[in-house]
Amino acid sequence: MGKRERDGGESEREKEEREANAHVGQFLPSQIRNKCKRSEAYAKVKNEKKKAKKQKIKLRDEAEKEALELGNVPPPRKIPRTIENTREADETVAQADDEELQAEEGADEFSQYFAHEITPKVIITTSQQNSVATRKFCADLLTVIPNCHYYKRGTYNLKQIVKYAINREFTSIIVINENRKEPNGMLVVNLPEGPTAHFKLSSVVLSKRIKGHGKASRHQPELILNNFTTRLGHRVGRMFASLFPQDPNFRGRRAVTFHNQRDFIFFRHHRYIFESKEIKEKKEKPNKVDPKAVKEKKKLPKEQVIARLQECGPRFTLKMQSLQHGTFDTKYGEYEWLHKPDMDTSRRRFFL
Template identity: 90%
Template sequence: MGKRQREEEQAFEQEEREADAHAGVILPSQIRNKCKRSEAYAKVKQEKKKIKKQKIKQRDAAEKEALELGEVPPPRKIPRTIENTREEDETLAQPDDEELQAEEGADEFSNYFKHDITPKVLLTTSQANSVPTRKFCQDLLTVIPNCFYYKRGTYNLKQIVKYAINREFTSIIVINENRKEPNGMLVVNLPEGPTAHFKLSSVVLSKSIKGHGKATRHQPELILNNFTTRLGHRVGRMFASLFPQDPNFRGRRAVTFHNQRDFIFFRHHRYIFESKEIKEKKEKLNKVDPKKAKEKKKQPKEEVIARLQECGPRFTLKMMSLQHGTFDSKYGEYEWIHKPDMDTSRRRFFL
């Protein structure tokens, strides 16, 4: 919401208050007694609920009438959300942006999408790691194909980068921890970078998810949602470079990175097809013959239903920085870095 729109809404609310004051209507906020003020507020709230229900009924009736007459139903109002009132961003990627397509055709990830390189990922932890972090790494090994876990030991990250390049690894994932809980993820693309640092939160292991499924060895289908800016495109391509670009649909596995308000939600599912009996409505006895009713009971109808089963793990990422080249904390150049000043507006997003 822009400043001008906010000022217009405030002016409109002020006009309503003045109109109520001229009409002699006492607002709940003007009542000094706390008990009476809360009672008045509850009544106003209840009246608003009734008006809202009446509007919904009228809308549904109008839609039903239009469909019966074969007309187009009246369009529904789009609710105002933080997402659809986001601040305008010059870096929003357009589908016909030739410059962006040319950049993506020659960037560090282009070889993965041309099938010239097969992803090979090295997974490790911080030097001091605990059981929850190692269990989280075990879950990641079931998600990412061609991923190998190496114990960190006393090696620093620059040594690990050199080792991984010599062993023809394409990416490194480092899971950091704090107070014996995983709290950070570092993704390094090899051999030229970039390096992304993410804050890791809301980690739920596979065993903790109720009714979780077991992932097969089939290569998963990758779903990237809502990476709309140029920076978002780059981060999405980095995630895509961790997975082979030829999914095996027989495995029915789907890995999702969903971006919402610059928080990246990770989910891992498998979809299942099940046959379910259809329960028919009881018809009147006068219209149905008893012989036909018996035949119907003998031949139950079935319907195929698709549903999702979560395999896990489940976690949330928030990007803190994106660095040129491989990891270098002293002399590295940053493409993008998160600063406290960026959080002043709730409707400003970067991915």
Template identity: 60%
Template sequence: MGGKRKNSAGTTSGHSTQEGGQHVKKKEKIVETLLPSTIKNKEKRSAVHAKIKHQKGLEKRKRAKAREAAEQRALELGEEPPLKMIPRTIENTRELDETICKPDDEELFAGNDADEFSSILKQDCTPKILITTCRFNSTRGPAFISDLLTVIPNAHYFERGTYDLKKIVEYAKNKDFTSVIVVHTNRREPDALLIMALPDGPTAHFKLSKLLLRKDIKHHGNPTSHKPELVLNNFTTRLGHRIGRLIQSLFPQDPNFRGRRVVTCHNQRDFIFFRHHRYIFETKESKQAASSGKKIKDNKDEESSEQKVIARLQECGPRFTLKLISLQHGTFDSKGGEYEWVHKPEMDTSRRRFFM
């Protein structure tokens, strides 16, 4: 009887351990199928998330290897390689806009010859910029302006004091300034830019964010006094074209290429990213040239044919982002001014709708 009890106890305990192991595996499978956000236990949630991420990485590497193998096979057989997959982004799925400029738009080019910026862009007059602040100034405002003075040629800083903005505009017109830039600060931080084209406008009001002064940029460069080149990207609509010409009118149209300075205004999703760099071109040997140089040391012509030219950049600053709030006819008038375009919250109904 005692032996039977032991055997029966042994068999029952064996069954229980097998059933327990199967139960644990079932639990693990259930946990794997669940979304990490539905798991309350933090350790289990992070473990499941890491496992899913690892599996996705493995699948991505398998697809990349298969794609490379198919391309190599096509090259060996002399066939056309498979088409590259273009990822879906917010930019290439943008909503259609009737105001997008086309290269054959004669009306647009005819308007360029008669707009407010034509005299500067045709080099009939040189741009002269007056930069000032709001009435309640802070320490970061003049520091930002001192960086702007090194970026924009022929720019002059005047303290605001207690003067009204309309009087400053009249003074700038009498002194033959072509534009006025007002740096607005809030809580000791610059948060807005007002750019006025003189004498007849227009006036653009921008929200300023992500400001990084030159001194805060790691390994920054010091710009020279040469006139910079200007690069404008993705100003594709009528509104974007107008804002691009407004920014273009701040800079001289005869850059000095010897200085190797470039100012970039890149528009992406209606945010204008401002960057200031110095560049240099260098010749560098590719990896193939280095390997062939080890095998064939005497053949110098073959080594020189493998050299390539690379561009190196050094950021000079400042670095900031602009978001257009409004575009107003004429010079700034907060009460009776007419607006060409105003950003309103109800316009942000879709992430794929852009205005510039």
């Protein structure tokens, strides 16, 4: 035992234990009463976590680069755990080689559209009591769907409109419902034999409200249906596809997207362009110039083709409430699928 320890001083081991205990017993930001000091402590902790995350990513990238240079297999990356990749098992998820599904789709109500036997012709209308916001939304839909016509609803009920549309060889009806002078529902009726789908409509953003929006041309758009994986999802996706002609004009560079994520269908309308962009070379210090690297740089192309997107609008989200056999009938209609409150007991159960 040293003199300092006999006189009551602390040894190096005791000092290390004291520092470790102080680190373990430090206050959390939430335990600090002073608001200013609590905010400063929280900002400091957040900044340290951010730096640690960047350092971890940097070490991972360096390890991958080193493995590739040595000709080894890089270490596998961890897949983040999400609601999508942990969804409940569903027997109705369609497989690529499902012959039964292919046979059903070859003989369903939408097969004639995909065989180019019928050209889509759509009516858009509203509920009997409609506001300016709903009519503006209908006007935006007219710019998206080709061969689409708007009709005032008046006092006609939906069954009368269905008969009128069938007699004039329309193929679909879209009805926009509203609540408190805002559009909140969409009904899609396939003619002449159905089916009828009812969707909850939310997050509506008109074209004029989108910053930097573009103006859509009259070219027939390309249709993108993304993540409709189940049999029900395939059926809903084919219903959306039946609203658009199946011969897109690629010169127009228009793209209409229905993206399904967790049974919410996000609608987007874009136009795109391909541009060539010059590749800027990084200036290196003269002492570190490698002649081999200079030769490789000369071989590289000086231009790069990039794609640019511009949103045209409108923008909205759909949530399916029901799918009914035949045309619209609230009394005697038979439902293929109906959303019920007990279906929402699990966050990892999806139907589309």
